[in-house]
Amino acid sequence: MRPLRAFLLGPLLLVAAAATSPRPEPLLFFGEDWDAADGDFPSARAAHDAFVSYLGRIAREDFEAQRGAVLELPMGGYGARVVGHANDSVSTAVARTPGRRATSHERFFEHGSETLVIVLDRPAEAVGFYGIDVGDAGGVLIMTVAAADGSWERSYPVPHRVVPRGDGQGDAAVLFFGVVAPGVAIERIELRNAGDPGDGFGYDDLIVGQVRRLVS
Numbered sequence: 280m281r282p283l284r285a286f287l288l289g290p291l292l293l294v295a296a297a298a299t300s301p302r303p304e305p306l307l308f309f310g311e312d313w314d315a316a317d318g319d320f321p322s323a324r325a326a327h328d329a330f331v332s333y334l335g336r337i338a339r340e341d342f343e344a345q346r347g348a349v350l351e352l353p354m355g356g357y358g359a360r361v362v363g364h365a366n367d368s369v370s371t372a373v374a375r376t377p378g379r380r381a382t383s384h385e386r387f388f389e390h391g392s393e394t395l396v397i398v399l400d401r402p403a404e405a406v407g408f409y410g411i412d413v414g415d416a417g418g419v420l421i422m423t424v425a426a427a428d429g430s431w432e433r434s435y436p437v438p439h440r441v442v443p444r445g446d447g448q449g450d451a452a453v454l455f456f457g458v459v460a461p462g463v464a465i466e467r468i469e470l471r472n473a474g475d476p477g478d479g480f481g482y483d484d485l486i487v488g489q490v491r492r493l494v495s
C-alpha cells in the first residue's frame with residue numbers, strides 16, 4: 280500500500296500548496312555566447328526564443344529609428360521612457376564603442392553610466408533584452424524590475440561571465456536576459472553596472488509583453 284499512498288498524497292499536497300502559497304516567483308531566461316565576436320549568438324537567441332514563447336502580447340524596440348540618451352519609445356502602447364545619462368546613447372559608432380554592436384540591423388543602445396532607468400506607461404508582465412559586450416572589462420549587470428506603487432520589486436544579477444579589464448576575452452559577447460512575472464504589473468526597470476565602471480554595455484531588441492493565456 281505504501282506506493283499508492285505516496286501517489287495519492289503527492290498531488291493533494293501540491294494542490295494545498297498552490298491554494299495557500301503567495302504568487303510564484305518570476306521565470307528567468309538567460310543565454311550567453313561568450314565568443315560571439317564573429318557574429319552568431321545561438322545560446323542567447325535560444326533564450327530569447329524560449330522567453331518569447333511564454334508571451335502573447337509583445338512589443339519590441341530595435342533602436343533603429345532612435346537617437347540620443349533619453350528616449351520615448353511607443354512600444355506598441357506600453358510607452359517606454361528610457362532615462363539615460365552621460366555616456367549613454369543610441370549608437371552605431373563601433374569605433375567609439377569597441378565590442379558593442381547591434382543584434383538587429385545597425386543601431387543599439389550604448390550604456391556607459393552606472394544606472395539606466397526605463398519607465399513604462401502601461402505595465403508589462405515580462406521584460407527581456409539582448410546585452411552585448413557585458414563583463415569583458417569587469418562589469419557586472421544587475422536588472423531590477425518593480426511595480427510602480429512599490430508593492431513588488433526583484434533584483435537579479437545577470438549570470439554572465441566576468442573577466443578583468445585588459446584580459447582580452449569576451450569582446451562582443453552576446454547575452455539574452457528575460458524576466459516573466461505572471462500577474463505582476465512591472466512599470467520600472469533598472470539596468471545597473473555594479474562592477475568596473477569602465478565596462479561599456481550595449482543593449483538591443485528590448486522586449487516587453489504579457490504572458491500568453493489559454494482561452495477556453
Ligand SMILES: [Ca+2]
Binds near residue numbers: 483
Ligand atoms: Ca537594433
Ligand SMILES: [Ca+2]
Binds near residue numbers: 378413414479480
Ligand atoms: Ca564591455
